[in-house]
Amino acid sequence: MTATPVMGSRAGRLAQPRAVEALKELAIDHGVCIHPVALRRTDLGTGKTELVDLPCGATLETKCPPCAKRARRLRQIQIREGWHRTDEPLPGPAPATARQRDLITARAHLEFERAALQLAAMDPDDRAAELNRIDLAIEAVEQEISTEGLRGSIAPGHTRDDQGDDDNAPRRVRSTKRRPDVPELPRQKVDPRTVGRTYTGSDGVEHRPSMWLTLTLDSYGPVHSIHAGRPCACRRRHTDDDPLLGTPVDPARYDYRRAAWDAVHFPRLLDRYWQNLRRAVGWNVQYAGCVEPQRRLAPHAHFAIRGTVPRTMLELVATATYHQVWWPAADRLRYPINRPPTWNAKAETWVDPDTGRVLSTWAEALDAIDDDPDAEPAHLVRFGAQVKAKGVDPGTRDAERTIGYITKYITKSAQDCHTTSSDPQRAHLDRLWQELRVTPCSERCANWLLYGVQPKKAHGRLRPGHCKGRVHQKTTLGIGGRRVLVSRDWSGKTLADHRADAHAWVKAVLGVDTDVTQNSAVQPSVAWEMARNDDPDLPALEHRLLRAISQRIQRRAQLSVARQRASGDPPSDVSATANTGSDTEGGTRG
Numbered sequence: 001m002t003a004t005p006v007m008g009s010r011a012g013r014l015a016q017p018r019a020v021e022a023l024k025e026l027a028i029d030h031g032v033c034i035h036p037v038a039l040r041r042t043d044l045g046t047g048k049t050e051l052v053d054l055p056c057g058a059t060l061e062t063k064c065p066p067c068a069k070r071a072r073r074l075r076q077i078q079i080r081e082g083w084h085r086t087d088e089p090l091p092g093p094a095p096a097t098a099r100q101r102d103l104i105t106a107r108a109h110l111e112f113e114r115a116a117l118q119l120a121a122m123d124p125d126d127r128a129a130e131l132n133r134i135d136l137a138i139e140a141v142e143q144e145i146s147t148e149g150l151r152g153s154i155a156p157g158h159t160r161d162d163q164g165d166d167d168n169a170p171r172r173v174r175s176t177k178r179r180p181d182v183p184e185l186p187r188q189k190v191d192p193r194t195v196g197r198t199y200t201g202s203d204g205v206e207h208r209p210s211m212w213l214t215l216t217l218d219s220y221g222p223v224h225s226i227h228a229g230r231p232c233a234c235r236r237r238h239t240d241d242d243p244l245l246g247t248p249v250d251p252a253r254y255d256y257r258r259a260a261w262d263a264v265h266f267p268r269l270l271d272r273y274w275q276n277l278r279r280a281v282g283w284n285v286q287y288a289g290c291v292e293p294q295r296r297l298a299p300h301a302h303f304a305i306r307g308t309v310p311r312t313m314l315e316l317v318a319t320a321t322y323h324q325v326w327w328p329a330a331d332r333l334r335y336p337i338n339r340p341p342t343w344n345a346k347a348e349t350w351v352d353p354d355t356g357r358v359l360s361t362w363a364e365a366l367d368a369i370d371d372d373p374d375a376e377p378a379h380l381v382r383f384g385a386q387v388k389a390k391g392v393d394p395g396t397r398d399a400e401r402t403i404g405y406i407t408k409y410i411t412k413s414a415q416d417c418h419t420t421s422s423d424p425q426r427a428h429l430d431r432l433w434q435e436l437r438v439t440p441c442s443e444r445c446a447n448w449l450l451y452g453v454q455p456k457k458a459h460g461r462l463r464p465g466h467c468k469g470r471v472h473q474k475t476t477l478g479i480g481g482r483r484v485l486v487s488r489d490w491s492g493k494t495l496a497d498h499r500a501d502a503h504a505w506v507k508a509v510l511g512v513d514t515d516v517t518q519n520s521a522v523q524p525s526v527a528w529e530m531a532r533n534d535d536p537d538l539p540a541l542e543h544r545l546l547r548a549i550s551q552r553i554q555r556r557a558q559l560s561v562a563r564q565r566a567s568g569d570p571p572s573d574v575s576a577t578a579n580t581g582s583d584t585e586g587g588t589r590g
Contacts, residue, residue, distance in 0.1 A: 196307015
């Protein structure tokens with residue numbers, strides 16, 4: 001039995017809540033950012049300055065729970081608006097204006113003049129000077145074209161013959177012939193349609209269902225898990241709180257190397273899946289989902305799909321989809337982390353620490369692969385046999401529950417998605433991370449030195465085993481790219497558009513008219529800059545949080561009154577609404 005600390009004693013004082021922590025907890029309860037970014041706004045006409053606090057915009061709860069909560073709700077709105085659409089989300093591009101066409105015509109004349117100049121017989125120095133003049137004129141015209149509102153560039157930039165950058169070297173082309181150990185897929189011309197098929201029931205009612213899909217990676221060895229109706233691979237039945245769940249049955253035989261490589265290249269495999277699926281079904285399938293780790297720490301992905309695709313087709317495409325990594329062989333370490341190759345400053349190259357032999361360059365290593373007719377890819381990534389798919393009807397409780405399931409872990413880092421509370425689970429995480437530390441993440445990764453190959457554009461600052469790429473961090477578990485994946489034509493809006501819709505809704509409810517400022521012929525000229533922490537006019541963070549909490553409570557009260565007035569309901573006590581953790585006014589609508 002724990003004794004109650006005596007009031008006035010040191011133990012009693014330490015048991016009391018800290019004022020600063022209580023303030024932050026209150027800010028979190030009211031949806032106020034606890035790490036606001038202070039900006040200084042200066043009116044260039046009057047010289048008046050004011051300090052403005054902006055939310056930090058963090059997407060992880062460990063950094064800022066209110067901002068992460070708003071980001072999660074914004075993603076839920078995005079998934080909800082695009083999932084069961086009945087119309088195409090994006091109209092076609094508008095035709096070019098007369099001014100834009102005139103600029104393109106001027107760009108065409110400059111291109112013709114440049115090509116004629118290269119063929120003309122003249123002094124090389126004069127030709128170089130004239131080419132430089134034309135290139136400057138081309139750059140000016142293209143900047144004006146961009147200012148006029150044309151997307152993209154008219155033509156790729158010209159390259160000079162004397163440029164020796166690796167990025168301008170011819171692109172290596174690999175054979176696109178399919179592997180013989182995968183099934184063939186039907187290939188159709190992809191129709192630009194993004195809306196799913198409509199079904200008519202026997203009662204004449206039309207239905208337009210959509211789907212939920214889960215894709216997982218292959219197995220790397222048996223792991224302790226719970227199976228309905230049968231025991232685990234260890235011949236035991238585990239409970240939900242078993243400390244062995246998610247860990248290998250035999251860690252010595254678990255393929256950590258393949259698990260690390262699969263995690264690093266999982267985004268490429270997903271891209272191939274959607275490419276193959278669209279070609280197989282013949283229409284532009286749209287998706288929105290999230291990548292997260294399973295309990296065994298291997299990544300898998302949950303997706304909402306607009307429209308329906310036969311389950312057999314989803315499974316066939318998963319079986320036939322693969323990604324080949326054509327990199328130099330990296331099946332075993334040639335140098336340990338504590339004794340890597342050394343940098344020869346005089347020759348500006350990496351050499352063997354014992355013999356001084358120069359390591360193969362990146363181009364030489366790829367040339368060896370091209371010259372070998374029997375060469376195999378350094379790694380092959382494929383999906384596992386488990387593919388889950390389910391139909392979901394619009395407007396049902398199942399649809400809302402699925403949206404919540406897809407976005408369940410997007411505010412957590414990959415490491416925090418599942419609780420690691422036992423020694424076997426921590427050991428499993430450490431073994432995977434140790435493998436990720438030495439797994440190459442890109443062509444320029446410093447870890448290539450551990451395999452006897454100099455990475456692309458190698459330099460003396462590389463530290464093998466300490467690459468700063470995200471996939472090597474313990475918090476990412478190899479998931480280094482974006483965890484939220486949304487196709488281009490999902491809702492027809494970006495996150496900024498969804499956020500603007502929410503702000504417009506709040507202003508409409510409050511009756512705030514912004515047409516005057518938006519349509520004003522003379523816009524105020526202002527300048528923004530970051531405020532320094534040592535600026536004398538910048539209040540302490542605690543003061544700014546107190547003001548933000550009060551402002552949030554008042555705004556929520558105003559919004560509650562406005563919503564009741566718009567609905568025609570009788571006025572009620574708004575204090576309860578003002579003190580809730582709703583984030584409606586903070587940038588989203590539930």
